[in-house]
Amino acid sequence: MPTANPRWKLALDVERCIGCHACSVACKVENNVPLARFRTKVYYWEHGKFPDVKRNFLPTLCMQCEDAPCLKACPNDAIERFSDGIVRIDPDRCDHAAKCESACPYAAIGCDDNDIADKCDFCSHRLDAGMEPACVETCPAEVFHFGDANDPQSPYSLFMKKHGKETAVLKPEENTKPSVSYRGHAKEMEKKIPKGKLHDPFSYEIETWTSLESQFPKPKRVIWAKVVDAKPSTPTGGKS
Amino acid sequence: MNRVDPKTVRPEQSEGSDHASNASANRHPQRERKFLKLRASGESSTTPQSPSRRTAMKQGISALATLALGETIMLIPGEAAAAPQECRTTRKELIGQRAEKRRISGDGRRKNDYKKAKIIKGVCLNCSTVCGIQGYVIDGKLVKVGGNPEDPNNGKSLCAKGQSGPTINTNAERILFPLKRVGARGEGKWKRITWDEAYTDIATRIRKAMDEGKPEEVAIQIGRSRIPEEMTRFLNAIGSPSLFNHRALCSSNKRAANYACFGDTDWETGDFANSKYILNFGSNFYEAHQGAIHVAKRIIRGRFDNGAKLVTVDVRCSNTAGRSDDWLCANPGSEGALALAMCNAIIMAGKHDAKWLDTWSNVNAAQMKVWIAKYTPEWGEGVTGIAAATIRRIALDFAAAAPAAIAFTNRGSAAHYNGFNNDRAVILLNAVVGSIGAVGGYCYGEEPTRVPGRVFPNPLPTPPSPKAKSAIEDPVEWPLANKWQRMKVGQIVYSGLKEGRGKVQVYISYTVATPMTWPEGRSLTVGVLKDEKLVPFHACSDVVYSEQAHYADLILPDASYMERWGLDTRNNMELRDYVTLRQPMIPPPGECVSFVDSMIEIGKRISPETAKYFAFKDHEEWMKIRCAGLTPRVGEDGFEYMKKHGVWQDMTKPKYYALYSWELTAAQMKGARVDEKTGDIFRANAAGKEAKIGLMVDGKARRGFATPSRKFSVYHEDIEAAAKDRKFDEDGGKGMPEYFPVPSIAKMKSEHLHLVSFKWNVHTQGRTQSQKFLTEIVHHNPMWINAKTAADRGLKTGDLVEITTYRPHGHAMGPGAGEVLGTALIPVWVTEGIHPRVLAVSNTLGNLFAGRAATATNGPRQDIPAWSDSVIAEDQDVRDDIWWDTRNGGTGAGFNINAILPIQPAPLVGMQGWYDTVCSIRKV
Structure with a gap:
């Protein structure tokens, strides 16, 4: 049970992650996140030379920073950090300045000309109903350890008690004091998370798995040859 | 022209017109024909009729006001209905309306108020893994599903596909009305009819086949239907054995191997969480596998909470590998x-565990040592390419961890010409180290699919098994296909029809897209489905307009798995019997009807003889009758129990550890005879014939394995007999799990490569591509090629190759071995993560239909009266935001490779050799 004054925190045990995208899809359905927009996203990184090839995954979401750059950047005070540790957007105050998106080092907040600012709030509406965030609940690999940091029996506190020393925040050089920490992630993968821009949907494409780029504007994209006619030919009698 | 999605456009490409016109000029002709074009053609000769009373009562009359009965429509990809920019003219207007709901479906800013939610239990079916789910229904809408915490296999977890479930129900391109073909088959011209017309048409045709004494000419083609008992009852009532399934395309070699080795069931239940060493031969349980999440969850616990090692054998670096x-x-x-x-x-x-082998194996430790002598690690290195030292290291580490050690398989090992023996050899590893049935070892239970019939009995009378035979359903060339269960040889259905092996008068398809997913799908399959002489009548039950539906004569709009009933089960990782219940969380929209309800209606109409087997109102009542069987076990109304919990688990028996050594009960021993010399236990069965029912071990009567010897069968006499009968004289027919080469692979020339397929973690064969959140993640499937192999051929990522495949060599294969089957053009993705001689293309993508997400066609829903905003609203996501549309600079909808994968059933069992295809490539 959360305490009367909960402090919501999350630790991800990424070594367990299987890259299944369940967290992302759960989030999209739960929060009706449009296509090409994100509150959570899982990155892939394939590396090594055959046959010593490894794949790493990195689920990302809003870090609920204690020193949140988005909050400081917003000219309308539409972003607020609550006493429970969650950084939330007031949709009525957002007038679409998009400064928040430019300020975020974690690609976690999006604000474009077709939308108001939007980001993960640990599924606050689910917390209100006594439920876990959608990503936490569904994770088949038990990567997400979420809970009230003030409750020593919360999954978060229990995990941190056991593994806290092995955890780190992403991009510590940004000094934003994230409430989300990671255990066992590949440090290189932090480069894949855009700074000052929401996640690029093109980072889903398979050709980006081996890259540590964060953005895929057209010049950086693979030019795929066009298949003029994919229709299979009719069987012929030619010998191999 | 400004076709570029504002959210994917980058500053350097804001010259959108140039970009868009380039894309359009180079587009694939099939991509050229853009949206599902649904237009009233005015060619109908049928007078519009009133909607059926039943549906009008169910949905309200407004739901039907869109497409008039009898109106003719086109359901084929037509030319672009409108330029994408038109649908974005409201974009700027949204600014300043931020407090309003952004999405035109009205739920963009929705915050689910879970205090108002009704929780309804059910079972997922976005793949066949059978995860328990619970739906949250708020104001009559299914807003979210989660795992059913009471489900012993998955608990509260679901994968991406499971989470995507609710989007199926509200798919803006769902089929909402029964449709009848009016143009040529495959032309895509349809008119709306009533359910009564559809049922009467089907029932009349079935009756005709029965009257002609040809009930076997009524066939149902299924994919992952998960309603086996309902299907069987329907076909048994007709007297037809022709249930054409997909097991041989999926898993029959693996299942046959488990039956041959231990007999009780076809699927192991590894005790992964308690394991110390997991040796995985070709399963990709982090992404696919039957029981993926159930297995993955416990393997992760085994690895990270119990210190287990995980070793994966695969030709491709899957997420698991x-x-x-x-x-x-x-x-x-x-x-x-x-x-x-x-x-x-x-x-x-x-x-090795000599004591276990001497006690429980029909080949004892001394015999095993003699037989295995030829298979040295050095020999293995020559065949496998894995260094002998590595083979030894892993083998000895595995043995050191035993009995908490599991070696197991899936399609990677099984979908080969020699897959049956591959899998038997892997299972043998467990026997050699004595981990069969052990804590942390290779466990199994009693056959789970018998549990629903036993605990939830079907209403009487039940129809008898059919007397009629079908050479398509039971082909003589593959005598082990139907030996232990009716696994069949699904990939020969279309060649069988074409060659006159059997006939169909009535062909009904359900939860399947054979043109996409069958080998030689868009070639042979489509050719047969289009041929009205070979398939005179085809009714297809589907949720969206699929490639299967496209070649039908009638389309029966189905309910989704969140809108229908059904009992389901599978192996339970907690090693207990269990059964789950699907129940509707919401009613099906429009005129959609669950296919079982349709079968009941058809069964009632065929004749009084068939009607007597369907003497219940609907599937719900059928389920209610069956669930009454549970009442005495749970001490409350069984139906209410199942609706409340969604699952029942039998806690009266101990967990299925070491099932073979369970003692026979006094009841089982009644009238039994023990052979003092051998310790074998015999008892007369109902027919009076004596059968071996167990073994005396350590002075106790124990059940042993469900094999002829009651021992773990390394050798199996039935396999040797079947091979002799079919004149299969390769080493694979000797009765021992010998290695024998794949003939097509053995004959490969140096320029040849292997072509394999695989499944993504966010997709299931051909039926998930219509789901926007899944297809957003994976929509493009270029061909994987090893970096060195690519460099040798001057290929880089994005280059196009022409791939040519060849027909297979081997026992009971069709004619033309080594001849060209077909060619296709496909771009390559260069990776270190694949065997140098293997190419891989996913089996999922390249849909021609199934809506805008599936076909990567951004833009408005067709401006025709087939959709109804009052039933399912237009979806702004698929209207505005399909960023993978090539016109937005995207990578498109992918490629279907199955057209050029040859039909190649493995000897005796008949499983498709998905991974035996030989090909060559040429840079284009």
């Missing part, structure tokens, strides 16, 4: 050789 402690990239088709070489290493080092 890429996250394993070791990835062994063995040569394709050599998995059995690798397992035998490991057995050899263990036995020669004396690390």
Whole structure:
């Protein structure tokens, strides 16, 4: 049970992650996140030379920073950090300045000309109903350890008690004091998370798995040859 | 022209017109024909009729006001209905309306108020893994599903596909009305009809086949239907054996191997969470596998909470292989050789469990040592390409962890010409180290599919098994296909029809897209489905307009798995019997009807003889009758119990550890005879014939294995007999799990490569591509090629190759071995994560229909009256935001490779050799 004054925190045990995208899809359905927009996203990184090839995954979401750059950047005070540790957007105050998106080092907040600012709030509406965030609940690999940091029996506190020393925040050089920490992630993968821009949907494409780029504007994209006619030919009698 | 999605456009490409016109000029002709074009053609001769009373009552009359009965429409990809920019003219207007709901479906800013939610239990069916789910229904809408915490297999977890479930129900391109073909088959011209017309048409045709004494000419083609008992009752009532399934395309070699080795069931239940060593031959349980999440969850616990090692054998670096402690990239088709070489290493080092083998195996430790001698690790290195030292290291580590050690398989080892023996050899590894049935070992339970019939009995009378035979359903060339269960040889259905092996008068398809997913799908399958002489009548039950529906004469709009009933089960990782219940969380929209309800209606109409087997109102009442069987076990109304919990688990028996050593009960021993010399226990069965029912071990009567010897069958006489009967004289027919080469692979020339397929973690065969959140993640499937192989051929990522495939060599294969089957053009993705001689293309993508997400066609829903905003609203996501549309600079909808994968059933069992295809490539 959360305490009367909960402090919501999350630790991800990424070594367990299987890259299944369940967290992302759960989030999209739960929060009706449009296509090409994100509150959570899982990155892939394939590396090594055959046959010593490894794949790493990195689920990302809003870090609920204690020193949140988005909050400081917003000219309308539409972003607020609550006493429970969650950084939330007031949709009525957002007038679409998009400064928040430019300020975020974690690609976690999006604000474009077709939308108001939007980001993960640990599924606050689910917390209100006594439920876990959608990503936490569904994770088949038990990567997400979420809970009230003030409750020593919360999954978060229990995990941190056991593994806290092995955890780190992403991009510590940004000094934003994230409430989300990671255990066992590949440090290189932090480069894949855009700074000052929401996640690029093109980072889903398979050709980006081996890259540590964060953005895929057209010049950086693979030019795929066009298949003029994919229709299979009719069987012929030619010998191999 | 400004076609570029504002959210994917980058500053350097804001010259959108140039970009868009380039894309359009180079587009694939099939992509050129854009949206599902649905237009009233005015060609109908049928007078519009009133909607049926039943539906009008169910949905309200407004739901039907869109497409008038009898109105003719086109359901084929037509030319672009409108330029994408038109649908974005409201974009700017949204600014300043931020407090309003952004999405035109009205739920963009929705915050689910879970205090108002009604929780309804159910079962997922976005793949066949059978995860328990619970739906949250708020104001009559299913807003979210989660795992059913009471489900012993998945608990509160679901994968991405499971989470995507609710989007199926509200798919803006769902079929909402029964449709009848009016143009040529495959032309895509339809008119709306009533359910009564559809049912009467089907029932009349079935009756005709029965009256002609040809009930076997009524066939149902299924994919993952998960309603086996309902299907069987329907066909048995007709007297037809022709249930054409997909098991041979999926898993029949693996299942046959489990039956041959231990007999009780066809699927192991590894005790992964308690394991110390997990040796995985060709399963990709982090992404696919039957029971993926159930297995993955426990393997992760085994690895990270119990210190287990994970070693994966695969030709491709799947997510599973890429996250394993070791990835062994063995040569394709050599998995059995690798397992035998490991057995050899263990036995020669004396690390095997001789006592277990001497007690429980029909080949004892001394005999095993003689037989295995030829399969040395050095021999294994030559066949597999894995160093002998590595084979020894892993084999001995595996043995050291035993009995908390599991070696198991899936399609990577099984979908080969020699897959049956590959899998038997892998199972043998467990026997050699004595981990069969052990804590942390290779466990199994009693056959789960018999549990629903036993605990939830079907209403009487039940129809008898059919007397009629079908040479398509039971082909003589593959005598083990139907030996242990009716697995059949699904890939020969269309060649069988074409060659006159059998006929169909009525062909009904359900939860399947054979043009996409069958080998030679868009070639042979489509050719047969289009041919009205071969398939005179085809009714297709589907949720969206699929490639299967496109070649039908009638389309029956189905309910989704969140809108229908059904009992389901599978192996339970907690090693207990269990059964789950699907129930509607919401009613089906428009005129959609669950296919079982349709079968009941048809069954009632065929004749009084068939009607008597369907003497219940609907599937719900059928379920209610069956669930009454549970009442005495749970001490409350069984139906209410199942609706409340969604699952029942039998806690009266101990967990299925070491099932073979369970003692026979006094009841089982009644009238039994013990052969004092051998310790074998016999008892007369109902027919008066004596059968072996167990073994005396340690002075106790024990059940043993469900094999002829009641022992673990390394050798199996039935396999040897079947091989002799079919004149299959390769080493695979000797009765022992010998390694024998794949003939097509053995004959490969140096310029040839292997072509394999695979499944993504966010997709299931051909039926998930219509779901926007899944297809957003994976929509493009270029061909994987090894970096060195690509460099040798001057290929880089994005280059186009022409791939040519060849027909297979081997026992009972069709004619034309080594001849060209077909060619296709496909771009390549260069990776270190694949065997140098293997190419891989996913089996999922390249849909021609199934809506805008599936076909990567951004833009408005067709401006025709087939959709109804009052039933399912237009979806702004698929209207505005399909960023993978090539016109937005995207990569498109992918490629379907199955058209050029040859039909190649493995000897005796008949499983498709998905991974035996030989090909050559040429840079274009």
